[in-house]
Amino acid sequence: MSSSTTTLTITRPDDWHLHVRDEAAMRSVVPYTARQFGRAIIMPNLRPPVTTAEQAAHYRARIRAAVPEGMDFEPLMTLYLTDLTPADEIKRAKDAGVVALKLYPAGATTNSDAGVTDIRKTYRTLEAMQKEGILLLVHGEVTDPAIDVFDREAVFIDRVMAPLRRDMPELKVVFEHITTKEAAQYVAAADRYTAATLTPQHLLYNRNAIFTGGLRPHYYCLPVLKREEHRQALIQAATSGSPKFFLGTDSAPHASVMKENSVCGAGCFTALSALELYAEAFEAMGALDSFEAFASFNGADFYGLPRNSGTITLSKQEWTLPEAVAFGDAQLKPLRGGETLAWRLEA
Numbered sequence: 186m187s188s189s190t191t192t193l194t195i196t197r198p199d200d201w202h203l204h205v206r207d208e209a210a211m212r213s214v215v216p217y218t219a220r221q222f223g224r225a226i227i228m229p230n231l232r233p234p235v236t237t238a239e240q241a242a243h244y245r246a247r248i249r250a251a252v253p254e255g256m257d258f259e260p261l262m263t264l265y266l267t268d269l270t271p272a273d274e275i276k277r278a279k280d281a282g283v284v285a286l287k288l289y290p291a292g293a294t295t296n297s298d299a300g301v302t303d304i305r306k307t308y309r310t311l312e313a314m315q316k317e318g319i320l321l322l323v324h325g326e327v328t329d330p331a332i333d334v335f336d337r338e339a340v341f342i343d344r345v346m347a348p349l350r351r352d353m354p355e356l357k358v359v360f361e362h363i364t365t366k367e368a369a370q371y372v373a374a375a376d377r378y379t380a381a382t383l384t385p386q387h388l389l390y391n392r393n394a395i396f397t398g399g400l401r402p403h404y405y406c407l408p409v410l411k412r413e414e415h416r417q418a419l420i421q422a423a424t425s426g427s428p429k430f431f432l433g434t435d436s437a438p439h440a441s442v443m444k445e446n447s448v449c450g451a452g453c454f455t456a457l458s459a460l461e462l463y464a465e466a467f468e469a470m471g472a473l474d475s476f477e478a479f480a481s482f483n484g485a486d487f488y489g490l491p492r493n494s495g496t497i498t499l500s501k502q503e504w505t506l507p508e509a510v511a512f513g514d515a516q517l518k519p520l521r522g523g524e525t526l527a528w529r530l531e532a
């Protein structure tokens with residue numbers, strides 16, 4: 186890392202949690218991520234979901250074809266875990282270069298209907314993953330309607346994560362997009378087989394952002410933003426220097442007509458300015474010196490992949506984020522669209 190008060194140069198980072206959708210919409214958003222990151226973990230919650238090694242290989246080819254000429258970007262593929270994922274799919278997945286499976290509790294979020302109804306139904310498959318060194322990426326929220334939406338992550342730790350860790354101790358698990366102090370504490374105290382990703386929105390905002398001057402759909406994602414005390418625990422974790430915490434934007438594009446709708450889809454689109462947003466959060470903590478490990482080392486190390494070569498440079502230079510960009514035939518509104526950002530990724 187090299188830094189001055191006006192520039193920050195770090196090893197090329199990766200995005201360990203990303204949604205790019207498919208077809209024309211995908212072709213609109215992939216170039217933004219390819220510009221910022223060397224690799225990204227591609228979420229499998231398409232309709233229908235990516236459940237087989239063969240589907241993942243085809244999806245990877247479509248994403249690669251959307252990377253602009255001259256840009257060096259590698260999509261890292263995942264499968265969508267269901268109650269019925271056969272254990273022998275894991276070997277095929279490994280051979281196809283799939284690095285992880287994603288656990289969506291059924292009904293927890295966007296396109297999760299085909300998700301897992303009871304994690305014990307997947308244990309033979311999880312055992313195969315543990316054996317092959319394939320990771321499990323977890324959307325950590327219970328779906329029990331009796332549990333308050335703001336408590337669903339904390340309850341998930343007791344009901345699902347703790348038993349899973351006991352039963353499958355050497356499965357590498359990423360607790361994705363953590364949003365609470367309970368999750369930050371749980372991961373910090375866990376052994377080396379457990380890690381977590383953190384999004385820019387959960388490091389920068391608390392739940393007031395959803396309600397400032399009216400209802401703001403572009404700040405609505407799942408797990409939903411929490412109280413300020415949780416945001417503080419998350420930024421502490423991200424800047425702590427612990428190798429267990431790393432960058433995963435969860436950039437989740439939805440057409441603006443679907444966000445600005447009576448039922449607003451969950452997801453913040455941040456791919457256009459992800460590094461700038463994270464840099465702002467780290468700078469506010471006086472912690473820019475711990476940004477490189479968070480963005481460029483910890484994730485690769487946890488996944489057992491080589492760190493990237495090459496660097497990117499962020500400079501302290503104000504610019505205005507576009508209010509909207511194209512998303513196939515539709516429009517897409519980035520988080521903070523139309524506002525001024527303090528950092529800018531150099532070309």
Ligand code: DOR
Binds near residue numbers: 452
């Ligand atoms: O906000 C979210 N958006 N959270 C998720 O878990 C899914 C994602 C999406 O696919 O839109």
Ligand code: ZN
Binds near residue numbers: 202203204228435437
């Ligand atoms: Zn996600």
